[in-house]
Every structure is written in structure tokens, then in C-alpha cells.
Amino acid sequence: xxxxxxxxxxxxxxxxxxxxxxxxxxxxxxxxxxxxxxxxxxxxxxxxxxxxxxxxxxxxxxxxxxxxxxxxxxxxxxxxxxxxxxxxxxxxxxxxxxxxxxxxxxxxxxxxxxxxxxxxxxxxxxx
Numbered sequence: 001x002x003x004x005x006x007x008x009x010x011x012x013x014x015x016x017x018x019x020x021x022x023x024x025x026x027x028x029x030x031x032x033x034x035x036x037x038x039x040x041x042x043x044x045x046x047x048x049x050x051x052x053x054x055x056x057x058x059x060x061x062x063x064x065x066x067x068x069x070x071x072x073x074x075x076x077x078x079x080x081x082x083x084x085x086x087x088x089x090x091x092x093x094x095x096x097x098x099x100x101x102x103x104x105x106x107x108x109x110x111x112x113x114x115x116x117x118x119x120x121x122x123x124x125x126x127x
Contacts, residue, residue, distance in 0.1 A: 007071050009034065009053075010043035015070045016079045018057060028055065052086065060095050063087045 010025040013034070019025040028034050029043040033056040041053075051066045063086040070082040114122065 006046050007069050009045045009047050012047040015073045016083055061091050
């Protein structure tokens with residue numbers, strides 16, 4: 001395992017499960033989606049305990065503070081112990097609102113147009 005004091009930013013973000021792959025974490029750094037004090041960071045930047053990062057993933061914006069260095073990917077329950085979520089409350093509310101409004105495409109029971117199965121059942125009753 002690499003020295004615990006010198007871990008790359010992309011590897012750290014991957015290990016705490018902010019991004020699915022290390023490549024995705026490196027791409028986010030390259031595209032300016034990972035910042036510290038308003039400055040975009042390179043993927044090779046060493047991570048230190050106490051650093052505060054502002055990052056954007058596919059679904060939301062995060063503000064995290066590094067609590068401890070993690071060099072390898074662990075289960076989510078363990079990974080969350082290595083950072084503190086400092087995301088503003090209004091961002092959390094926005095995400096909760098979007099989740100509540102999200103429509104899966106599945107119709108609610110007994111509302112709207114009948115499904116093919118419902119249609120067959122109706123046809124069977126009519127005959």
C-alpha cells in the first residue's frame with residue numbers, strides 16, 4: 001500500500017466511493033469538477049487530512065472534509081467514516097425534492113390506461 005500521507009486525489013475520491021471508477025474521478029478533476037478554495041485541482045494532487053473539497057458528481061454537488069486518508073476501496077459503511085459531508089442544507093433539500101418528483105414511468109395501480117394483462121382480463125370477462 002502506498003504511504004498513507006501521499007495518496008492521489010483521484011484515488012482518494014474513488015476509494016471513498018464518490019465516483020464509480022478511478023478514471024471517472026480523474027476525468028472529474030480534469031474537467032474542473034473538483035475544487036479547493038475555488039481552484040480546480042489535478043488528479044495527482046496529494047490529499048491531506050483536513051482538506052475541504054467542493055466536487056460535483058453526476059447527481060449532486062458535495063462539499064467534503066477529509067478526516068483520514070484511505071488508500072483502498074472499502075464498503076460504503078466504512079468509507080463514509082473517512083470524510084465529513086459539509087454540503088449546504090439547501091443543496092440537500094434540492095436533491096430530496098428531485099427524488100420526490102422523480103417519475104419511474106410505471107403507472108400507479110388502478111389509474112390510467114389498463115395494462116395488457118388488465119386488458120386480457122377485461123376481454124375474458126366480456127366474453
